[in-house]
Amino acid sequence: MEIFLTAxxxxxxxxxxxxxxxxxxxxxxxxxxxxGLESHENSKTSEEMLQSMESMPEAKKxxxxxxxxxxxxxxxxxxxxxxxxxxxxxxxxxKKEKKLLLNKIEQLEMKKQPSFGKGFSPTRDKLSVRSExxxxxxxxxxxxxxxxxxxxxxxxxxxxxxxxxxxDFSTILHERDAELLAELHHYLNKCKKKAFHIIHICTEMAxxxxxxSLAPYVTGLSLALQRKGHLVEVxxxxxxxxxxxxxxxxREIEAEFYSYFNGQLHANRIWTxxxxxxxxxxxxxxxxxSFFSHESVYGYxxxxxxxxxxxxxxxxxxxxxxxxxxxLHIHNWQTAIVGPLFWDVFVKQGFxxxxxxxxxxxxxxxxxxxxxxxxxxxxxxxRLHRPDRLQDxxxxxxxxxxxxxxxxSNKVITMSSIHSKDLIIRSLSHGLEPTLAIxxxxxxxxxxxxxNSAWNPSMxxxxxxxxxxxxxxxxxxxxxxLQQHAGLSENASVVLVSxxxxxxxxxxxxxxxxxxxxxxxxxxxFIFLGINKISGINRAMGxxxxxxxxxxxxxxxxxxxxxxxxxxxxxxxxxxxxxxxPVLQVPLKAIRYGAAPVAVMRTxxxxxxxxxxxxxxxxxxxxxxxxxxxxxxxxxIDEIKNNPSQWNRKIADAMTKDFSWDAECCDIHDTAYAxxxxx
Numbered sequence: 115m116e117i118f119l120t121a122x123x124x125x126x127x128x129x130x131x132x133x134x135x136x137x138x139x140x141x142x143x144x145x146x147x148x149x150g151l152e153s154h155e156n157s158k159t160s161e162e163m164l165q166s167m168e169s170m171p172e173a174k175k176x177x178x179x180x181x182x183x184x185x186x187x188x189x190x191x192x193x194x195x196x197x198x199x200x201x202x203x204x205x206x207x208x209k210k211e212k213k214l215l216l217n218k219i220e221q222l223e224m225k226k227q228p229s230f231g232k233g234f235s236p237t238r239d240k241l242s243v244r245s246e247x248x249x250x251x252x253x254x255x256x257x258x259x260x261x262x263x264x265x266x267x268x269x270x271x272x273x274x275x276x277x278x279x280x281x282d283f284s285t286i287l288h289e290r291d292a293e294l295l296a297e298l299h300h301y302l303n304k305c306k307k308k309a310f311h312i313i314h315i316c317t318e319m320a321x322x323x324x325x326x327s328l329a330p331y332v333t334g335l336s337l338a339l340q341r342k343g344h345l346v347e348v349x350x351x352x353x354x355x356x357x358x359x360x361x362x363x364x365r366e367i368e369a370e371f372y373s374y375f376n377g378q379l380h381a382n383r384i385w386t387x388x389x390x391x392x393x394x395x396x397x398x399x400x401x402x403x404s405f406f407s408h409e410s411v412y413g414y415x416x417x418x419x420x421x422x423x424x425x426x427x428x429x430x431x432x433x434x435x436x437x438x439x440x441x442l443h444i445h446n447w448q449t450a451i452v453g454p455l456f457w458d459v460f461v462k463q464g465f466x467x468x469x470x471x472x473x474x475x476x477x478x479x480x481x482x483x484x485x486x487x488x489x490x491x492x493x494x495x496x497r498l499h500r501p502d503r504l505q506d507x508x509x510x511x512x513x514x515x516x517x518x519x520x521x522x523s524n525k526v527i528t529m530s531s532i533h534s535k536d537l538i539i540r541s542l543s544h545g546l547e548p549t550l551a552i553x554x555x556x557x558x559x560x561x562x563x564x565x566n567s568a569w570n571p572s573m574x575x576x577x578x579x580x581x582x583x584x585x586x587x588x589x590x591x592x593x594x595x596l597q598q599h600a601g602l603s604e605n606a607s608v609v610l611v612s613x614x615x616x617x618x619x620x621x622x623x624x625x626x627x628x629x630x631x632x633x634x635x636x637x638x639x640f641i642f643l644g645i646n647k648i649s650g651i652n653r654a655m656g657x658x659x660x661x662x663x664x665x666x667x668x669x670x671x672x673x674x675x676x677x678x679x680x681x682x683x684x685x686x687x688x689x690x691x692x693x694x695x696p697v698l699q700v701p702l703k704a705i706r707y708g709a710a711p712v713a714v715m716r717t718x719x720x721x722x723x724x725x726x727x728x729x730x731x732x733x734x735x736x737x738x739x740x741x742x743x744x745x746x747x748x749x750x751i752d753e754i755k756n757n758p759s760q761w762n763r764k765i766a767d768a769m770t771k772d773f774s775w776d777a778e779c780c781d782i783h784d785t786a787y788a789x790x791x792x793x
Contacts, residue, residue: 246287247272251298254291271302310440310787312339314348315428317411317421317448321360322389323353325411327475327562327696328445331529334563334775335783336392341776342784347439349428351406351420352385352398361387361394371434373427375402376490382427397427412448418483418515419490421448426491428452429460438464441787445473447481450519451491454504457522459492469790472523475696477544480516482506488513508545517549524556524790527783531561531701532694532738534731560782561732563775564699564706569679571707571769576679581708583769586762589683589708596684599677600668602639609751612641612685612709614678614700625714626689627662629747634666638751643670643681645698682707687750689714693738701738705768711738712747733778737771 251268254260260268286297314336318329336346350356358364364387372379385396399405405420414420425444429452432439444452453470461468485499495513498504504518520526528538535557539550550557571589572582578595581588590606597604611633613626630640642659659669670677682688688704690713695701701711741764742750754761 244272268298309343311345312441312443313439314443315449315452316445319348322357338775338780348394350396351424352396354407361389363387373430374492375423422451422491425449425451433463439468441469441471443471447516450516453519453522454493469524471525472519473527475529477546480514482512482514485513507548520549520553524793525786526556527558527560530559532735535559560779561734562696563779564702566774569703569706571683574679576676577683583766592683596680600641608639609754610639610685611687612681613689614643630662634664640667645673685709687712702773708765708769710750711742712750734773
């Protein structure tokens with residue numbers, strides 16, 4: 115083969131001579147024999163041999179085939195050599211580019227690193243960083259920037275092995291003393307901030323048992339608090355319908371545990387597990403086993419007995435386990451009785467440093483009962499049935515359990531994304547206005563949040579293309595995917611409006627029908643997604659769909675985990691029943707995914723949501739009122755079509771807002787915990 119690579123194609127006789135001289139193997143010699151090269155004992159010349167072959171048809175055919183194979187082999191070898199040379203050249207280019215890239219990276223890293231003179235290494239260890247920080251503090255004392263007491267606090271913080279100061283300050287050591295001192299102060303305040311031990315005593319927690327707004331709130335807030343360094347635990351009844359697949363390491367504690375109820379001690383089984391990183395305890399009554407064996411969580415004639423049993427058992431369990439939490443966080447009327455129980459029965463059992471915080475998800479459900487029933491859990495009815503305690507403000511012969519929680523809690527947080535506490539007291543207190551007015555100073559309003567890790571378009575694995583506020587191209591891809599899934603005409607420039615709801619009864623059907631007919635005639639597309647799995651809801655959706663038959667309208671009767679993500683990502687506008695949506699969190703998710711939340715109201719043509727403009731309202735309420743709160747669907751559609759650049763800026767800005775559990779909601783609760791601990 116080397117001869118063929120380096121020499122020109124030889125003449126036929128020469129080739130035959132070469133072949134004959136190299137016929138060393140039996141196969142090669144056999145091939146030469148077929149050509150007659152070894153016959154007659156070399157008595158003929160090669161020319162004579164060729165003439166003899168050419169006179170024979172079969173020999174001539176073989177001769178032509180050999181030449182054809184030879185030419186093809188030579189061409190293939192030359193082609194492979196050419197490809198090899200090209201590959202080597204490309205490899206050399208890639209090596210050069212890699213070297214240039216590494217040089218650029220090294221230069222950029224050197225620019226970022228502070229210069230501390232000879233011997234400085236960009237890979238300094240933590241001890242080196244700590245030593246440099248201590249020396250910088252020395253210089254701050256000498257220049258008069260700080261005093262000796264402050265310097266001692268800073269040194270102690272840096273020397274504390276539990277503080278990762280080296281990691282946080284290694285990149286800013288090159289800053290001037292003033293900037294570095296500001297960062298040190300911020301870090302010191304953060305380190306001084308006490309981490310609290312919080313125990314939720316509640317009746318719901320997503321995804322283990324979910325009914326309403328309480329379930330996602332407990333889980334979302336607990337995770338956010340743990341990310342801030344607090345220790346959070348949850349105590350729940352062990353319902354028969356728990357989703358135990360979501361509980362890691364579920365096990366029963368093999369120990370006797372008794373709680374007080376109706377004058378006796380009753381045995382309970384205790385189960386423990388972990389839900390999304392949160393420690394959870396489940397209390398299961400033995401004698402009163404029917405209390406939590408129902409199919410539903412609420413709505414039974416003995417709800418009062420069921421939940422005061424659980425509340426008392428929770429406190430007995432905390433005592434038995436030796437826990438001394440900073441805050442007992444109770445929720446709604448179902449565990450509000452913990453407030454009176456704690457201060458009248460338990461506070462002297464090692465809970466001198468514990469405080470009570472009550473969260474109310476509305477005041478419409480308060481639980482009015484005969485006062486003598488308070489004795490079931492060990493309370494004194496005669497002591498509590500008074501106007502300033504548990505006596506109902508209207509039906510004075512009854513005890514109001516939620517009122518008792520308000521009176522006996524150190525702080526009360528009412529959950530509302532759009533209403534201030536003044537508006538709640540005036541208009542949404544359901545007869546508790548006098549009580550709330552008296553305790554106004556301990557009342558706070560907090561917005562709901564959403565899970566920013568599960569609902570984030572920049573890393574949502576359910577989407578065909580991720581996107582963010584700085585690059586909305588992926589949103590157009592998601593719109594086309596949603597249109598294709600729904601069977602709508604695929605056009606990214608068409609305005610797509612979606613409505614996500616639990617039940618058709620939640621939707622203002624008459625207004626929606628008129629709205630859809632008008633907008634669809636202008637080419638606007640509509641998608642309705644009902645996410646309740648109950649078959650009756652699907653039948654209602656089918657009836658609604660019959661009334662709204664249109665090529666631009668689609669109802670998605672299926673449900674899977676990915677579909678809501680695609681609907682939020684692919685829509686330009688999301689119709690909302692209210693901006694205060696604690697269960698589905700539709701407005702919050704819409705904003706996060708770059709879809710404008712537009713509220714549907716029972717009005718003639720504006721479909722607007724009235725927003726509380728009180729200066730004490732939440733940041734979310736203030737933002738909505740200044741952006742989408744007074745925006746009708748027709749106005750939103752017109753702005754998208756007539757001023758797309760302005761609309762895109764508004765949407766991109768909205769996507770940068772953080773309304774997750776970790777933001778305002780967690781901040782308000784964190785402040786409330788710190789406040790009650792200072793009482």
